[in-house]
Amino acid sequence: MTINQVVRPAGINEDIVPFAFQYYAKDFYEAYKKHKSDTKFSPARLFLIARSIELAGKGLHLDQGKTTRDLFRINHDLDSACDESILIAYGITLTNVERVELKKANQYYEGKGFEYFLFNFARVSLDRSGPQQALSGWPNLPDENVLEGILGKLLTPRV
Numbered sequence: 036m037t038i039n040q041v042v043r044p045a046g047i048n049e050d051i052v053p054f055a056f057q058y059y060a061k062d063f064y065e066a067y068k069k070h071k072s073d074t075k076f077s078p079a080r081l082f083l084i085a086r087s088i089e090l091a092g093k094g095l096h097l098d099q100g101k102t103t104r105d106l107f108r109i110n111h112d113l114d115s116a117c118d119e120s121i122l123i124a125y126g127i128t129l130t131n132v133e134r135v136e137l138k139k140a141n142q143y144y145e146g147k148g149f150e151y152f153l154f155n156f157a158r159v160s161l162d163r164s165g166p167q168q169a170l171s172g173w174p175n176l177p178d179e180n181v182l183e184g185i186l187g188k189l190l191t192p193r194v
Contacts, residue, residue, distance in 0.1 A: 056094030092116030125192030
């Protein structure tokens with residue numbers, strides 16, 4: 036008599052995925068550092084630091100047991116990726132200044148303003164978003180030094 040047995044191994048992503056998110060965050064950060072300059076507005080540079088923050092924050096979410104479905108709900112929202120309840124588990128707190136700069140970055144990043152010239156920007160029509168921001172000197176851009184400080188906290192959490 037032959038007995039067929041089906042073995043279903045546990046998913047391989049349980050331990051490696053948070054690490055992989057941190058690895059990707061560091062890789063985007065390395066690319067960001069290569070593009071640092073005195074230029075006030077560099078959409079690529081701002082995208083790279085914002086993406087690093089998003090990935091590092093999501094890695095912490097996963098390490099705390101959140102699912103990939105939870106990450107899809109976060110989408111590309113930096114505020115949600117840096118959820119206070121998740122950060123506290125690692126001894127990470129963001130100052131008021133850091134929260135303000137994160138919100139500034141998020142306004143552009145979540146609306147794809149660092150990726151496209153025309154993007155979703157609060158109270159501005161899509162066809163005027165890029166031109167209006169460019170003509171007004173890209174106002175309310177985040178302080179990149181503060182964003183780097185946030186990323187440093189996310190990449191070196193206490194466990």
